[in-house]
Amino acid sequence: xxxxxxxIERESPARAAVSFDEKLARYNLDLRAxxxxxxxxxxxxxxxxxxxxxxxxxxPKRTEIMSSETAEQILAAIRRFKIPTLDITGGAPELxxxxxxxxxxxxxxxxxxxxxxxxxxxxxxxxxxxxEFFRGNQVEVxxxxxxxxxQQTDAQRGQGVFDKSIEALRRLxxxxxxxxxxxxxxxxxxPTGAFLPAAQAALETDFKREMKTRYDIFFNNLFTITNMxxxxxxxxxxxxxxxxxxxxxxxxxxxxxxxxxxxxRNLISVDWTGRLFDCDFNQxxxxxxxxxxxxxxxxxxxxxxxxxxxxxxxxCFGCTAGSGSSCGGAVAE
Amino acid sequence: xxxxxxxxxxRFGEIGKARPDLFExxxxxxxxxxxxxxxxxxxxxxxxxxxxxxxxxPYCIDAYTQSSLENGSNIEQMTExxxxxxxxxxxxxxxxxxxSHNAHDKISM
Numbered sequence: 001x002x003x004x005x006x007x008i009e010r011e012s013p014a015r016a017a018v019s020f021d022e023k024l025a026r027y028n029l030d031l032r033a034x035x036x037x038x039x040x041x042x043x044x045x046x047x048x049x050x051x052x053x054x055x056x057x058x059x060p061k062r063t064e065i066m067s068s069e070t071a072e073q074i075l076a077a078i079r080r081f082k083i084p085t086l087d088i089t090g091g092a093p094e095l096x097x098x099x100x101x102x103x104x105x106x107x108x109x110x111x112x113x114x115x116x117x118x119x120x121x122x123x124x125x126x127x128x129x130x131x132e133f134f135r136g137n138q139v140e141v142x143x144x145x146x147x148x149x150x151q152q153t154d155a156q157r158g159q160g161v162f163d164k165s166i167e168a169l170r171r172l173x174x175x176x177x178x179x180x181x182x183x184x185x186x187x188x189x190x191p192t193g194a195f196l197p198a199a200q201a202a203l204e205t206d207f208k209r210e211m212k213t214r215y216d217i218f219f220n221n222l223f224t225i226t227n228m229x230x231x232x233x234x235x236x237x238x239x240x241x242x243x244x245x246x247x248x249x250x251x252x253x254x255x256x257x258x259x260x261x262x263x264x265r266n267l268i269s270v271d272w273t274g275r276l277f278d279c280d281f282n283q284x285x286x287x288x289x290x291x292x293x294x295x296x297x298x299x300x301x302x303x304x305x306x307x308x309x310x311x312x313x314x315x316c317f318g319c320t321a322g323s324g325s326s327c328g329g330a331v332a333e
Numbered sequence: 334x335x336x337x338x339x340x341x342x343x344r345f346g347e348i349g350k351a352r353p354d355l356f357e358x359x360x361x362x363x364x365x366x367x368x369x370x371x372x373x374x375x376x377x378x379x380x381x382x383x384x385x386x387x388x389x390x391p392y393c394i395d396a397y398t399q400s401s402l403e404n405g406s407n408i409e410q411m412t413e414x415x416x417x418x419x420x421x422x423x424x425x426x427x428x429x430x431x432x433s434h435n436a437h438d439k440i441s442m
Contacts, residue, residue, distance in 0.1 A: 202405055
């Protein structure tokens with residue numbers, strides 16, 4: 001798949017009529033971390049795809065990729081602090097040379113491992129055995145499939161992605177993913193445009209029915225995730241004249257009951273250089289964890305990160321709109 | 334200059350500046366109609382879209398297009414709903430052709 005999208009390095013951030021902190025204050029809410037039960041590591045921006053909504057701006061042309069030294073620092077932190085969950089994302093994380101070592105060593109340390117797997121990377125050279133590798137390490141696989149039809153999926157993820165994704169899902173099913181206990185295959189729905197996701201439970205029912213009847217494919221859960229006004233999706237909003245309206249939609253849909261379950265309260269995000277952030281979105285906006293907290297994986301210590309104040313921006317309205325949004329889907333009814 | 338402005342949709346509440354009691358009654362009724370009931374929100378959004386097209390209200394078409402997408406419908410389903418409503422409207426016009434036939438027959442040998 002060719003990358004035909006521009007690399008957006010420095011754009012002005014999305015704007016909302018009210019700041020996120022002001023909105024929280026109106027509801028007497030104070031957004032602070034609770035604990036660090038998940039280390040979410042972004043091992044680089046290299047990807048075999050270039051999706052139109054990507055908040056990372058990942059593509060085959062990107063060269064930013066985590067070194068083996070940084071990967072070792074992450075493993076040391078996992079072993080030392082017995083981190084319950086490692087969540088690996090990118091880019092396509094499988095394209096990082098340290099990927100398999102990160103997975104197998106974390107599993108050996110007793111850590112649950114989630115991989116954000118884009119499905120099509122399975123057809124790249126040397127990646128054909130990924131289903132067996134995932135199974136061998138009992139990895140939880142989370143894969144984007146914005147819709148159960150080709151038109152919407154290819155419109156967001158690139159020409160030909162849908163057919164490859166279906167074939168990849170069949171291969172995952174063939175080794176037991178989405179079928180056997182303990183082999184978890186979750187799908188991610190992102191709206192294919194400037195609108196909010198439908199209710200997660202209703203959409204999961206649709207996806208399960210359609211994936212089974214149309215393609216004989218099975219999976220465990222569907223996560224609905226709101227498109228974040230960052231990088232490539234923000235560029236789309238601006239080019240299509242939808243930015244103001246989309247930001248107002250997010251603001252109008254602010255749901256205070258989502259705040260308690262926001263993912264930033266329980267995770268630390270690590271970038272390809274080892275810097276620490278409150279989430280992958282803040283990472284892409286270069287908004288580091290607050291100044292008093294450890295700033296790099298080399299300094300990582302959960303006790304010094306608990307109760308830290310979360311750094312916010314207008315993009316945070318994406319996680320609090322409607323039923324809310326996180327890497328695990330909706331966070332409220 | 335055109336009569337319909339996209340920004341006016343967000344100003345709908347201004348209608349309530351005069352006779353707010355009537356507008357409040359309308360809004361309570363309108364919002365109650367959108368909720369899950371014997372029909373799902375998704376079904377209601379599709380009905381709303383279909384009706385919007387046949388009454389040709391640009392504000393309603395905009396709102397119910399978004400509402401249909403945000404309740405999980407896709408463009409094929411939305412287009413089917415619009416076709417059905419349009420076909421009913423077409424049929425409703427054509428059945429009046431019988432009146433023409435009746436008139437024709439009345440004055441024809």
